[in-house]
Amino acid sequence: MVKNKTTSGDGIYPYYLKNGKLRYEAYAFNGVDNGTGKQSKKHKKGFHTYADAKKWKKVTEGEFADEEYIHHNLSRLKIKDYLNEWLNVYKPNLKLGAKINYRQTIDFYVIPYIGNYVLSEYNTRTHQKYINSLMCDKNIGKDNNGLSLGSVKKVHDLISSAFNQAVALGILKNNPAKGVSFPKKKQDDTLHYFTYQETEIFLEEARNQKDPAWYPIFLTIFDQGLRKGETLGLEWKDIDFNKNIMHIRRTRVFAAENKKKWTYVVDDPKTISSIRDLPMTNRMKQALLSYRNYVIGIFGHLPYTGENQFIFIKTAYNNEIGTPFRGQAINPAMNRIIESQDLPKIKVHDGRHTYAVRLREAGVSLDDIGELLGHTDAKTTRIYAHITPEIKERAVDKLETYLISKQNASVH
Structure with missing residues (x-):
């Protein structure tokens, strides 16, 4: 590959492949990295035209600008993006099994419902509606009749914990998951076991x-x-x-x-x-x-x-x-x-x-x-x-034995 860099300073350069075909490469710049002091940039090559390279550079630098805005305005993060960061950055000591469960909960029961909300626009009223929907959604749950009360509380606790972290970080002023109530739902609390x-x-x-x-x-x-x-x-x-x-x-x-x-x-x-x-x-x-x-x-x-x-x-x-x-x-x-x-x-x-x-x-x-x-x-x-019936029988047997002993004692 033979490069023939221009001096236009726009970060787009032509080069030639070994077969003589012309291609373009582009650099999208994102300022200076505060940690290393070096220029932060993204590079891509293989564009067939100068216009394609310029379009990629413009889109990429626009994304950089959006990321920089969100970095300074973290409350504009979407809930799905914040939860990903919370799980990866602020929960490093989670056991593997717990982390997988958290990931599945977020992917199945949070992101599809509220993932696209912006953090600062999510409120307690919206969270209450979300909690209600989890309990009556016919597409989830063991019997396609919504999640159980216990499962909904686990989802809520995960979200509330993440929002508490956001409050501690100064991203949110308060936790929008606080103050919700859980609708009563008839559940089978029977303990199942073999005799x-x-x-x-x-x-x-x-x-x-x-x-x-x-x-x-x-x-x-x-x-x-x-x-x-x-x-x-x-x-x-x-x-x-x-x-x-x-x-x-x-x-x-x-x-x-x-x-x-x-x-x-x-x-x-x-x-x-x-x-x-x-x-x-x-x-x-x-x-x-x-x-x-x-x-x-x-x-x-x-x-x-x-x-x-x-x-x-x-x-x-x-x-x-x-x-x-x-x-x-x-x-x-x-x-x-x-x-x-x-x-x-x-x-x-x-x-x-x-x-x-x-x-x-x-x-x-x-x-x-x-x-x-x-x-x-x-x-x-x-x-x-x-x-259980066995315990009842044993308890009554003990009572019977006690009563007989008291009766015998009174006779003597």
Whole structure:
């Protein structure tokens, strides 16, 4: 390429390709960078005509001017642009899983609704209308009937936190998300779980599945109370067979995993309280010992996936043998077992509820249940304070025993 720069000083220069064809390159200038003291500019080449190069230069320098205006008038930022900056610049310590959830919330439930509003023009009245719309939009929500009250509050809390940052930075005078009310929405607050008999039927059928991993996988949920990500994030080093302890030290971040590239992403558990040591039930220990011997029998060792020696890997699927189970595989397996045994339909996370209810029925205190589940807030565990039929019977039995003892004492 042979350049033949003009002396016009307009930042547009002709040059010739090796084949002799004429092209133009252009430089768009944006003043001096305050950090480096050097000229800030943008360069592009390959234009077929001088007019095309000049047009690009004019548009680009116009964009620079708009950016400079917004830089000095940040309240003119659009909400979508501000939220992107807030997430990337002001939330650097978010855990990977939390950051992905924030990103998805912003992309799915904020930008499509209010993303194009200018910060300074967004007010509490507009925010109230937005909150109302999330609860009645027929295109979102599990049943296409709007988001649940809990989900709407999470979206609101994210936006309010971002606006609080804008107030602290002097971009906004006040937080327009403050002062809104949440419409009442009828919700199903019923706690779903299996009875003891239903749990045993389910686990027995899990033994009969094509891949032997399903039985210990579901045991970690029903007998240990693990979250799905914690279950599939378990490694063999987390199991202390001598002390009968299961160490919860990580979770899989399914939203960050790419199935096509066979990537597996792990992160610290949900909260500090989620890092915990759990005594194993006897059948949990025996199931893991049996499964461990089975895996070694197939591979001759306990396989690694990169740096991770995940416990639960596929052994019954020819094209995926040796690969760790993915999060989306558990739901179909659970539904398949439930349907085959005509059991009540519950979700995977309800297996964790089942674990907590069994503990409650066994007389374990709510504080201890919260610690075993890895809850940070005691209020979260309060959902298990309700009285099941088994607890009612036990309470009445205790009352009956007490009354008999008092009657006997009065006779004597």
